[in-house]
Amino acid sequence: MRDADPFLIWEDGAEADEAYLIGILSSIPADWYARRFVEKHLDYYIFNGIPIPQRKDSQLSSRVVELSGRLAAIDDRYADWAETVGVDYGPLDEEKKQEMIYELDAVVAHLYGLTREHVEVIFETFHDGWDYEERLERVLDYYASWADQLDLDHTDRGAEQAAGTRDDD
Numbered sequence: 001m002r003d004a005d006p007f008l009i010w011e012d013g014a015e016a017d018e019a020y021l022i023g024i025l026s027s028i029p030a031d032w033y034a035r036r037f038v039e040k041h042l043d044y045y046i047f048n049g050i051p052i053p054q055r056k057d058s059q060l061s062s063r064v065v066e067l068s069g070r071l072a073a074i075d076d077r078y079a080d081w082a083e084t085v086g087v088d089y090g091p092l093d094e095e096k097k098q099e100m101i102y103e104l105d106a107v108v109a110h111l112y113g114l115t116r117e118h119v120e121v122i123f124e125t126f127h128d129g130w131d132y133e134e135r136l137e138r139v140l141d142y143y144a145s146w147a148d149q150l151d152l153d154h155t156d157r158g159a160e161q162a163a164g165t166r167d168d169d
Contacts, residue, residue: 067100
């Protein structure tokens, strides 16, 4: 079959790895990257080229698993998966859901090693005509909160490696 939609076959890894990948691929930073190369159709060679930050034993990676796992486990069909991932399942009220999405974007931005300015450019250039200001503001709030909590500025290589946001030994 030519130009079929890509799909994932999960041969190895745990449910937490699935939640991590879901979180990364659901984020604005990963989506923005893919849109640099995709206009109408996502081919295998583009999909395979999307950079995915390595999942490490870090607060940021764990938070991606928590957020995306909870966002994905929308009802009791996901009860077993959610229990394995370590999250609750069921519907979320819209405000709570949006806050989790904002935080997910911020945490993933840190995992990519993006600066605040990078995040602003991603939102400004993500999609022509979209109303991004409120979402950007909330994402930057979470971005700053995580930066303060982990003492991140994305300019100190050693600190970045220790926090699990840099993998360029």
